[in-house]
Amino acid sequence: MSVVGVAHDFDAWCDHARRLLRRRVPPDAVAWRDADAGGSLFAPGMEEGGNAPAIRLPATFLERARTVACHRDESRWAVLYRLVWRIGVEGDRGLLDDAADPDVRPFEVMHKQVRFDAHKAKAFVRFRKVQDDADGERYLAWHRPEHRVLPLVGPFFARRFGVMRWTIFTPHQSADWDGRSLTYGPGVDRDPMEARDGMEELWKTYYRNIFNPARIKTGAMLKEMPRRYWSTMPETGIIDELLRDAPDRVKLMMARQQDENPGAEAFLPPAGHRSLPQLRSAAKQCEGCELCDVGTRTVFGEGPRDARLMLVGEQPGNEEDLAGRPFVGPAGRLLDEALHAAGIDRSTVYVTNAVKHFRNEPRGKRRIHMKPTVSQVRACLPWLRSEIEQVRPAIIVALGATAGQALLGRTYRVTQQRGQLIDSEQWGAAVLGTIHPSAILRMPDQPTRDQAFEQFVADLRTASAAAA
Secondary structure, eight states: OEEEEEOSOHHHHHHHHHHHHHTTOOGGGEEEEEOOTTSOOSOTTOSSOOOOOOOOOOHHHHHHHHHHTTOSOTTHHHHHHHHHIIIIISOOTTGGGOTTSTTHHHHHHHHHHHHHHHHHHHHHOOOEEEEETTTEEEEEEEOOOSSOOHHHHHHHHHHHTTTSOEEEEOSSEEEEEOSSOEEEEEOOSSOOOOOOOHHHHHHHHHHHHHOOGGGOOHHHHHHHSOGGGGGGOGGGGGHHHHHHHHHHHHHHHHHHHHHHOOOGGGGSOOTTOOOHHHHHHHHTTOOSSGGGGTSSSOOOOBSOTTOSEEEEESOOOHHHHHHTSSSOSHHHHHHHHHHHHTTOOGGGEEEEESSOSOOEEEETTEEEEOOOOHHHHHHHHHHHHHHHHHHOOSEEEEESHHHHHHHHOTTOOHHHHBTOEEEETTTTEEEEEEOOHHHHHTSSSHHHHHHHHHHHHHHHHHHHHHHO
């Protein structure tokens, strides 16, 4: 049995492994150990290599092996050597494809664990500025990774903070960047920085401002930011405070949002005076959200007061905004073709949108469509609700995800519920969701568009039959 010590270095392990492989020493005849630099590496008689031909290994294996070498488990060296032996000597080139193999499985697990730890190092290392009388400013960081990941993340920090001079300390080793070269040294057992500067307080202030109390998922947070890293991160000292104050902060955010987007309710005509013409006239004065200053005009719905079928889109487009009528642009013309193919007279259908203004982004002389936000859809909902109350359709067709979620809630998914008739007590009608005609126009080729058009027509036929 040959006992081989490796000083936590992948390249050193490669040298040892090559010498063993030249002599065709099988894995069962080698005991691998972690060893300090300068320790005994080979048993007597193993220093000389044999004359066996060199072996070739897949580049993907070597890349992953370098990552696995950073794992803290001493068994990693034996796992790597067994895989090298089986792939290079025994010729099992497809070995890594067998995830259940007793050597491949720990190899993949260690690879995943080290990658995860390296990712956390990139996210959680926090530099603090210190003053050095001899060299000027330096930045120091203390991090407590599970594995020896500095060789993996050191180049990342050198690229990202190349203009700084910094040192990262861990219990395993340290990495130092002097502005030109990256070197590694011994680790330290505890945080070497006793003094703290104003940078920590500045970072805490920044963290307080970016912390979103409405999106708290404590379980997910702890999974992504395990407590073992907290001692090296200044912001973790205020997390308990932020979690405790989160409910009040959410209420404040909602109150501010309501102040910014009061919604259309205040602009509706008085009860008893909400005929479709009265609603259309009142909607021209709506300032329920910021979109009142974006589009050219309010684009209200149109169609007969007693329509059995109502179509609801997302928002008016460029041509609709200029004309003041819904679905008269390219998507509207395709909708007309689909209605005709489905045997539906458009003049018998009430057509409208969930949002009554055209949200867009100017680019030169063009205005590019932008999806309305959730708050904008919510602000405009009273107009749609009033239209439904006046028309009282038997079937409402939601054209696209925005309209579907406005009518059926945020959990609605076109891909999962398309073509289904969903009874809605809220609207007093059944709602059928389908794609928006503009989605067909954006499809990459004519065969795909033709197929999508036929499916769209089939959805319209289903809605028409149900409304009859």
